[in-house]
Amino acid sequence: xxxxxxxxxxxxxxxxxxxxxxxxxxxxxxxxxxxxxxxxxxxxxxxxxxxxxxxxxxxxxxxxxxxxxxxxxxxxxxxxxxxxxxxxxxxxxxxxxxxxxxxxxxxxxxxxxxxxxxxxxxxxxxxxxxxxxxxxxxxxxxxxxxxxxxxxxxxxxxxxxxxxxxxxxxxxxxxxxxxxxxxxxxxxxxxxxxxxxxxxxxxxxxxxxxxxxxxxxxxxxxxxxxxxxxxxxxxxxxxxxxxxxxxxxxxxxxxxxxxxxxxxxxxxxxxxxxxxxxxxxxxxxxxxx
Numbered sequence: 001x002x003x004x005x006x007x008x009x010x011x012x013x014x015x016x017x018x019x020x021x022x023x024x025x026x027x028x029x030x031x032x033x034x035x036x037x038x039x040x041x042x043x044x045x046x047x048x049x050x051x052x053x054x055x056x057x058x059x060x061x062x063x064x065x066x067x068x069x070x071x072x073x074x075x076x077x078x079x080x081x082x083x084x085x086x087x088x089x090x091x092x093x094x095x096x097x098x099x100x101x102x103x104x105x106x107x108x109x110x111x112x113x114x115x116x117x118x119x120x121x122x123x124x125x126x127x128x129x130x131x132x133x134x135x136x137x138x139x140x141x142x143x144x145x146x147x148x149x150x151x152x153x154x155x156x157x158x159x160x161x162x163x164x165x166x167x168x169x170x171x172x173x174x175x176x177x178x179x180x181x182x183x184x185x186x187x188x189x190x191x192x193x194x195x196x197x198x199x200x201x202x203x204x205x206x207x208x209x210x211x212x213x214x215x216x217x218x219x220x221x222x223x224x225x226x227x228x229x230x231x232x233x234x235x236x237x238x239x240x241x242x243x244x245x246x247x248x249x250x251x252x253x254x255x256x257x258x259x260x261x262x263x264x265x266x267x268x269x270x271x272x273x274x275x276x277x278x279x280x281x282x283x284x285x286x287x288x289x
Contacts, residue, residue: 018111050093064102130175
């Protein structure tokens with residue numbers, strides 16, 4: 001699957017209020033030229049000179065670090081877990097640190113919906129950088145956008161618009177909470193908890209056990225986690241397991257029972273019920289589609 005897609009829009013798509021122009025993912029190795037020469041000409045730029053785009057873009061850096069510059073906000077350091085939004089008509093430039101490279105996702109879009117959110121102050125060129133930490137849901141949303149843009153089934157633009165709205169909402173909620181936090185270590189603690197969960201999807205691990213590994217009481221851990229993510233640790237972990245189950249249903253021949261066993265659900269029946277509650281389909285129906 002090509003990790004970079006450029007997408008045309010028609011008038012009916014624009015009537016929806018938000019359309020997607022491009023979406024992609026690329027991993028930049030240390031010392032690699034940036035940007036790579038595989039982009040359409042209108043998206044190429046010299047990081048020293050910068051550029052101006054006619055669309056919004058939402059970038060998510062999941063590994064590495066670098067720098068982001070804009071005419072309104074000046075120079076900003078970018079690290080893993082940062083999202084930043086580029087505004088149409090705004091001069092900007094960005095690039096990874098040559099010593100680390102970075103792993104980036106982006107999606108470009110435009111429309112009256114996002115224009116209204118900017119006009120009403122939800123997003124501003126003066127504050128384009130949000131720290132959300134490593135968020136598997138965000139990564140999955142970007143990957144789903146790439147798959148949707150690749151298939152281009154009927155009305156795919158409307159589905160892509162929904163993905164953009166989900167990403168913007170996630171960035172706004174998580175980033176704003178992190179900005180207002182008085183305890184700078186809390187965001188790092190939640191990121192560590194998420195990483196433990198991501199590494200433990202095929203293990204029998206408890207949420208109090210994660211709190212103990214992080215040297216924090218479970219009651220406080222649960223409160224902070226829900227404050228930052230909008231979900232309890234247990235619900236977040238279940239949702240991560242459902243995402244892993246989707247990958248296994250798509251990419252393996254493992255039976256539903258085997259997947260339930262691998263992901264440590266209580267039973268195949270409980271797994272199927274939980275899967276349907278969160279996706280609207282049984283595992284078998286999801287695999288067939």
